Amino acid sequence: xxxxxxxxxxxxxxxxxxxxxxxxxxxxxxxxxEIRRTASRPWVLMEVxxxxxxxxxxxxxxxxxxxxxxxxxxxxxxxxxxxxxxxDRALHLxxxxxxxxxxxxDMLRVPGxxxxxxxxxxxxxxxxxxxxxxxxxxxxxxxxxxxxVFFAVGFETTAPANAMAVFRARQLGLxxxxxLVSHVTVPPAMTAILESPDNRVQGFLAAGHVCTVMGWxxxxxIAARYKAPIVVTGFEPVDILEGMLMAVKQLxxxxxxxxxxYVRSVQRDGNRPAQDLVAKVFRLVDRQWRGIGTIPASGxxxxxxxxxxxxxxxxxAAAITATEPAECRxxxxxxxxxxxxxxxxxxxxxTPEHPLGAPMVSSEGACAAxxxxxxxxxxxxxx
Amino acid sequence: xxxxxxxxxSLAEGPVCPVPVSxxxxxxLGHGSGGKMSATLLRERFLPHFGNPTLDxxxxxxxxxxxxGRLAISTDTFVVSPLEFPGGNIGTLAVHGTxxxxxxxxxxxRYLTAGFVLEEGLELDVLDRVLAEMSRTARExxxxxxxxxxxxxxxxxxDGLFINxxxxxxxxxxxxxxxERARAxxxxxxxxxxxxxxxxxxxxxxxxxxxxxxxxxTANLYPLVSxxxxxxxxxxxxxxxxTRGGVxxxxxxxxxxxxxxxxxxxxALPVPGPVAxxxxxxxxxxxxxxxxxxxxxxxxxxxxxxALAALRAHPLGGEAAIVGRAISNHPGVVAMRxxxxxxxxxxxxPGDQLPRIC
Numbered sequence: 001x002x003x004x005x006x007x008x009x010x011x012x013x014x015x016x017x018x019x020x021x022x023x024x025x026x027x028x029x030x031x032x033x034e035i036r037r038t039a040s041r042p043w044v045l046m047e048v049x050x051x052x053x054x055x056x057x058x059x060x061x062x063x064x065x066x067x068x069x070x071x072x073x074x075x076x077x078x079x080x081x082x083x084x085x086x087x088d089r090a091l092h093l094x095x096x097x098x099x100x101x102x103x104x105x106d107m108l109r110v111p112g113x114x115x116x117x118x119x120x121x122x123x124x125x126x127x128x129x130x131x132x133x134x135x136x137x138x139x140x141x142x143x144x145x146x147x148x149v150f151f152a153v154g155f156e157t158t159a160p161a162n163a164m165a166v167f168r169a170r171q172l173g174l175x176x177x178x179x180l181v182s183h184v185t186v187p188p189a190m191t192a193i194l195e196s197p198d199n200r201v202q203g204f205l206a207a208g209h210v211c212t213v214m215g216w217x218x219x220x221x222i223a224a225r226y227k228a229p230i231v232v233t234g235f236e237p238v239d240i241l242e243g244m245l246m247a248v249k250q251l252x253x254x255x256x257x258x259x260x261x262y263v264r265s266v267q268r269d270g271n272r273p274a275q276d277l278v279a280k281v282f283r284l285v286d287r288q289w290r291g292i293g294t295i296p297a298s299g300x301x302x303x304x305x306x307x308x309x310x311x312x313x314x315x316x317a318a319a320i321t322a323t324e325p326a327e328c329r330x331x332x333x334x335x336x337x338x339x340x341x342x343x344x345x346x347x348x349x350x351t352p353e354h355p356l357g358a359p360m361v362s363s364e365g366a367c368a369a370x371x372x373x374x375x376x377x378x379x380x381x382x383x
Numbered sequence: 384x385x386x387x388x389x390x391x392x393s394l395a396e397g398p399v400c401p402v403p404v405s406x407x408x409x410x411x412l413g414h415g416s417g418g419k420m421s422a423t424l425l426r427e428r429f430l431p432h433f434g435n436p437t438l439d440x441x442x443x444x445x446x447x448x449x450x451x452g453r454l455a456i457s458t459d460t461f462v463v464s465p466l467e468f469p470g471g472n473i474g475t476l477a478v479h480g481t482x483x484x485x486x487x488x489x490x491x492x493r494y495l496t497a498g499f500v501l502e503e504g505l506e507l508d509v510l511d512r513v514l515a516e517m518s519r520t521a522r523e524x525x526x527x528x529x530x531x532x533x534x535x536x537x538x539x540x541x542d543g544l545f546i547n548x549x550x551x552x553x554x555x556x557x558x559x560x561x562x563e564r565a566r567a568x569x570x571x572x573x574x575x576x577x578x579x580x581x582x583x584x585x586x587x588x589x590x591x592x593x594x595x596x597x598x599x600x601t602a603n604l605y606p607l608v609s610x611x612x613x614x615x616x617x618x619x620x621x622x623x624x625x626t627r628g629g630v631x632x633x634x635x636x637x638x639x640x641x642x643x644x645x646x647x648x649x650x651a652l653p654v655p656g657p658v659a660x661x662x663x664x665x666x667x668x669x670x671x672x673x674x675x676x677x678x679x680x681x682x683x684x685x686x687x688x689x690a691l692a693a694l695r696a697h698p699l700g701g702e703a704a705i706v707g708r709a710i711s712n713h714p715g716v717v718a719m720r721x722x723x724x725x726x727x728x729x730x731x732x733p734g735d736q737l738p739r740i741c
Contacts, residue, residue, distance in 0.1 A: 019663070025650070028723035060725015105737030106666075118734075129738060131589070237723045352733040363666050363739040374718065374728020 022236035031241035032064035039068040044200050049207035050077030050364025051235050057369040059237045072336030078154040079106045079362035083288040085322040086182045087112040094125045102136035103151040105129045109361040113322045133165035140177035149311045152179040156210045160274035163281035178311040188298035194226040203247040205233040208262035215270030219258045227256045234262040291331025328357035340370040410505040415535025432518040437529040445529035455490035458549040470598030474516035481550040486605040487622040490552030497531040502541040524603045558612050564620040565641035567711040570687030572680045574700045578658035581672035597657045602676030614693035621681035631670035634717045635731045647707035647719040666739030
């Protein structure tokens with residue numbers, strides 16, 4: 001989910017080398033060979049995070065594995081799982097004359113029932129891309145006569161910064177700042193996948209940056225209960241191959257533990273101050289996942305004491321509901337039951353220009369990865 | 384340069400009677416009135432920068448000499464925010480952009496026209512700096528700005544300043560690079576590091592702070608074209624300057640026009656550290672980021688090394704690289720061998736790249 005931490009530019013006047021080392025072709029091919037040697041049968045792993053999906057498809061990692069591991073692409077794309085009605089609420093708020101609607105760039109092309117944020121902007125809505133919720137907060141300070149709404153989506157990765165924005169808004173008494181919250185959390189989604197009667201996933205690559213915030217203690221009972229190894233994994237090709245190898249070794253040896261591949265970023269307990277801030281501002285709520293349905297206690301909502309910053313309440317947007325288009329099989333893709341190119345609408349009635357669902361337009365969406373990197377044209381092998 | 388009134392809307396709103404203020408620091412509607420203020424603007428701002436015998440005649444049209452043969456003509460309109468950025472301003476782009484379009488046809492640029500839409504309130508100092516850049520870049524390229532036009536629109540109706548330039552160049556009959564001439568076996572070169580212009584603009588526009596300052600790569604590419612022609616002549620099959628949409632879009636257009644496949648090597652692509660870092664952070668792909676001083680060349684595979692040497696011998700091409708080849712497989716599709724040895728398609732994007740959530 002969050003790969004921003006990898007972008008260190010210069011340190012002590014030197015280019016930091018570690019990123020290129022995690023993209024080293026030789027190391028990658030050596031790891032792939034070891035996975036092929038180690039796997040006695042084709043194991044089925046799920047990478048939770050859409051960022052990992054993109055690395056796998058963009059770099060062609062699956063081509064190196066020669067069927068030793070089947071990767072099922074998980075639900076960890078925050079844009080993709082944001083429910084349609086929440087998008088419709090965003091479109092409604094963004095159309096209000098006095099509102100400055102702020103969002104990460106990813107959300108702008110996501111289709112609502114009728115429209116998307118780019119179209120709302122073309123019709124005169126004040127929709128602005130921000131790079132941090134704190135930028136949205138600054139807009140609220142600069143425009144006391146306007147209502148500034150921030151679209152707070154994402155997994156545990158973005159929750160601390162979003163919590164910080166709301167917390168600061170209350171400290172500063174900025175009542176013209178509110179957030180449209182659509183936060184979700186990873187463990188309930190993993191449990192839902194494992195509970196599913198037709199589940200095929202035997203092990204997980206957990207999302208490194210979610211775990212940077214949350215640590216991995218909450219995964220330990222899941223690994224034990226469902227006998228599924230979980231490896232906390234980074235986002236570069238070498239990270240992913242190493243994570244796969246660790247998971248395959250566990251499966252071969254009959255172990256089911258939580259292991260950490262992403263040691264340069266993740267500690268077992270995660271980032272405690274960030275967790276505390278999230279707990280101060282948010283509480284666990286039932287949350288609808290686009291294409292999947294409601295998962296109990298799988299989302300974050302604002303606590304009562306921050307209700308004044310809740311855009312849904314402030315603008316009465318909660319009344320807006322929506323039905324998802326039947327043709328979009330995003331739910332099956334997000335649960336790993338369908339590969340994107342197996343969807344009948346893929347590349348025909350659903351393209352990045354005319355998407356039926358969010359996975360086709362999100363930069364972390366599995367459908368977008370398959371489409372943009374050509375996993376359907378016969379140029380690249382399909383697995 | 385002729386100069387006319389702002390627009391019909393401003394006249395329709397009632398009598399407009401601009402009071403000439405000699406020490407005004409900003410563009411006013413009166414500067415587009417066709418009256419004394421217009422004449423002053425032309426005399427004090429434009430002519431000192433652009434003056435040449437053809438322009439100075441201030442006729443209704445420029446009359447110029449050309450060599451016998453064929454002409455290349457290209458027009459482009461420039462809008463950029465902010466108007467000034469590290470490495471240049473909108474004026475630099477307005478000259479280089481159009482000259483480069485001529486150069487990609489193998490034409491030697493000779494003349495430019497320039498049309499300006501000025502927004503009421505534009506600082507005259509900014510205009511001065513833009514004109515100075517146009518003058519400098521045109522002079523360095525050996526091109527005269529021979530005719531032009533200004534209009535002024537009300538505040539809020541333009542983003543400071545828009546510029547249109549049209550360029551005229553002389554075509555060398557023995558040298559005719561064109562997209563349809565790409566063929567399987569061609570080597571594909573880029574003349575320098577990619578992505579600098581787009582990221583430089585993005586950094587200033589969005590207020591992103593990176594430790595390493597990045598400048599736009601804006602440059603006149605004709606000297607590189609001239610070097611390639613001198614070294615390879617007709618073995619240069621295609622030239623293209625990958626501006627909006629970046630190298631990926633340019634290659635897709637060529638693959639589709641010439642019905643060839645393209646295979647790029649990710650590790651061969653020169654991407655400067657700061658561009659790579661910014662793209663990493665924003666979730667952008669440098670292949671889709673705009674360039675203003677890089678060319679893509681398809682040359683006969685047999686002379687790839689000579690093409691590389693010719694580019695590298697010029698200061699603009701010091702970091703030139705062979706980045707891939709045209710192939711007969713998958714015609715119309717651009718693919719890339721990734722750093723780890725996988726393959727992926729490099730498609731056109733539906734629109735702008737959007738920064739990702741996380």
